[in-house]
Amino acid sequence: MKKGGGRTSRIRRRKLFRCSVSRGVNESYKPEFIELKKWLKDRKFEDTNLIPACFPGTGRGLMSKTSLREGQMIISLPESCLITTDTVIRSYLGTYIAKWQPPPSPLLALCTFLVSEKHAGDQSLWKPYLEILPQAYTCPVCLEPEVVNLFPKPLKAKAEEQRARVQEFFSSSRDFFSSLQPLFSEAVESIFSYRALLWAWCTVNTRAVYVKHRQRQCFSTEPNTYALAPYLDLLNHSPEVQVKGAFNEETRCYEIRTASNCRKHEEVFICYGPHDNQRLLLEYGFVSIHNPHACVYVSEDILVKYLPTTDKQMNKKISILKDHDFIENLTFGWDGPSWRLLTALKLLCLEAEEFTCWKKVLLGEVISDTNEKTSLVIAQKICQYFIEETNAMLRKISHMKDEEVTLLNQLTLVETLWTEELKILQASAEILNSLQTPFRVLVRVGLAQQQGQALLFPAATGKDALGGRSAGQHHSLPSSLLCLQGHLWKSDNGTVYSTSCYGYQEVPSSYFCSGCLEEPSFHLFTTILFEPELSPP
DSSP states (O other), rough: OOOSSSSHHHHHHHHHHHHHHHOOOTTTTTTHHHHHHHHHHTTOOOOOSSSEEEEETTEEEESSSSOOOOTTTEEEEEEEGGBHHHHHHHSTTTHHHHHHHHOOOHHHHHHHHHHHHHHHHGOOHHHHHHHHHSEEEEEEEGGGGHHTTTHHHHHHHHHEEEHHHHHHHHHHHHHHTTTTTGGGOOOOOHHSSHHHHHHHHHHHHHOOOEEOOOOOTSSOOSSSOEOTTTTTGEEEEETTOEEEEETTTTTTEEEEEEESOOOOTEEEEOOSSSSOOOHHHHHSSSTTTOOOTTEEEHHHHHTTTTTTTTTTHHHHHHHHHHHHOOSSSOOOEEEEEOOOHHHHHHHHHHHGGGGGHHHHTTTOOOOHHHHHHHHHHHHHHHHHHHHHHHHHHHHHHHHHHHHOOOGGGHHHHHHHHHHHHHHHHHHHHHHHHHHHSSOSSSEEEHHHHEEEEEEEEOOOOOOOTTTTTOOTTOEEEEEGGTTTTTTTEEEOOOOEOHHHHEEEEOOOTTTOOOTTTSTTTOEEEOOOOOOOGGGGG
């Protein structure tokens, strides 16, 4: 036998490859982490499960020292390690905050504390934590305007709102900063600059965990739920993991437990929430690759882009969508156009004689075969428009990366966002394209509910599991296979197959099959009302 060609050798090579891809490089030996560990130990925290490491793709994070089992406590950070508004009130800033009118917000108190402590340098009791915080952030408010201009339109609008909000936050806080002059030998204007406050704002916005505090009269009525958690905030985000994190009132610790197993020397993640990539970039400054929650947003102007301009009822239709909250959050996702998007398009595509049925559309009912097909055609055109726009934007970014070397990192971030959106649009285009082919299965819902009847095309073999009729004949579908809504189908082994949120679902080939398909194991099902003459006998 050739040396190194056996089963054991293959397993070893697979393990080495997996480790080379996912295993991080230990950084616990670095001076800043050694100091942080000492500082945390003095505050009664010592971690035995995790170590700081640098990972490909995610950067600095925490790596498991041993295998972690589901439900295991991985971090229990004492309250003494947290930076909260209680921390600020107990500090030298407390007196100034207590007497300031109108009361400052909890966010302003935390940002002021961070800027002040960072300015203190070696004199700060929080120096070991401040030393490992990012010196710069990649939230949109920190990016150059020419980079923000490359954002998708919905994200660009939110980014501009974010920048305006932070600028107003700084402007409205200047008088409060001036009141702190007795605490500093230097002019407060040089300490509490816009750049310094922006850094503090991003630190709180991207790294704080939720801890509810009692409402103090010295603060405004804004939610007082922020807590900065040293070391714990090294955990990176993954949309596919589940953890349980909360402040334990009994132990007075912020605790995190795993919800799944984790192998030794793998990165340990937490989930910031089911956020799409535009939300992640806006709030946290990064994009998640293969994010199952990622989507492409369709704005109102694009929604009506391919609809006939001669429709006299268009303004009324738009008004109905707005009144019933169907004009926002219309998206394409990995599974194709969302139910909300298709529902909005179905309403917009109603013919004049169908317009009185608009309430039924919003309830998910099928109005006509023509309406179903037309809405899918419009969705396909919108998707193709986005694909062309995305490809053009990627070409523009590629050119800018060659020209604007100083913006390389920022441009790469935006390029990643557009690349992920292109993948989503391509997946949606494939789904829409398959839905544009002749319907493989036609079911009259009303008849199926009453008599358990359906018109089916037989399998490519000329037979199917429901009676073996030859091609072109009608079949009777046992009513036990349908729920009352005609939306559930059951296989021989009891598995239930349901339509997806927008009315389409793969179903077993033993039930539905079309002779036009090369691969009869792949089928699409839709609920369509027949004309009377097309009803099964």
